[in-house]
Amino acid sequence: MNVRVDSYGGLGAFLHPRVLAMLFLGFAAGLPLLLVFSTLTAWLADVGVYRGTVGMLAWVSLTYSLKFLWAPAVDGIQLPLLHRMLGRRRSWMLLAQLGIISGLLLLATTDPLENVLLVAMFALLASFSSATQDIAIDAWRIEAVEVDRQAAMAASY
Numbered sequence: 001m002n003v004r005v006d007s008y009g010g011l012g013a014f015l016h017p018r019v020l021a022m023l024f025l026g027f028a029a030g031l032p033l034l035l036v037f038s039t040l041t042a043w044l045a046d047v048g049v050y051r052g053t054v055g056m057l058a059w060v061s062l063t064y065s066l067k068f069l070w071a072p073a074v075d076g077i078q079l080p081l082l083h084r085m086l087g088r089r090r091s092w093m094l095l096a097q098l099g100i101i102s103g104l105l106l107l108a109t110t111d112p113l114e115n116v117l118l119v120a121m122f123a124l125l126a127s128f129s130s131a132t133q134d135i136a137i138d139a140w141r142i143e144a145v146e147v148d149r150q151a152a153m154a155a156s157y
Contacts, residue, residue: 013152018144025093025137026157032100032130036123037061040107044119049112057116060123067131074135089143092136099129 013019044054074092082091103126112119141153 013149014156016145016149016152019149019152019156022137022141022144022153023156025140028097029130029134029137029157032104032126032133033061033064035104036127036130040123044112047112049116053116057120057123060120060127063124063127063131064134067135070132071135074132075139089136089140093133093140096129096133096136100126100133103127103129 014023040060041054041058044057045051078088079091079095082094085091086094103122103124106122107119107126110118110122137157141157142150145153
């Protein structure tokens with residue numbers, strides 16, 4: 001195995017532009033996960049939503065465990081217009097990011113005491129989009145750099 005040694009004592013591998021991009025992509029993928037898992041539950045409990053309902057909404061986070069079901073579609077389907085401009089992986093990342101933004105903005109503007117079903121639907125949109133983004137980021141991580149930078153890519157995610 002050929003291992004590249006950088007002048008920064010090994011830390012130079014993390015200064016590669018794609019590795020730095022992966023650091024920010026990891027943040028973009030992790031934040032919705034935190035918001036859907038923890039913050040949503042705390043918010044619903046704080047405003048007085050029934051505990052059983054809050055517990056049922058935890059099922060929304062199951063999308064992260066079930067993403068293997070639609071991962072082949074994300075891997076195989078080219079998004080018509082976006083693919084030409086951004087490529088397969090980045091087009092899926094952008095579409096998923098738009099879904100995350102939409103879901104979180106809609107969540108922020110919905111009163112859970114008035115319509116908890118809408119809250120669940122918007123949380124599902126954010127969660128599904130975040131899991132889809134995770135699929136696309138993982139695929140991009142593998143394809144974006146040569147083999148000797150894979151460890152730095154995985155560590156920065």
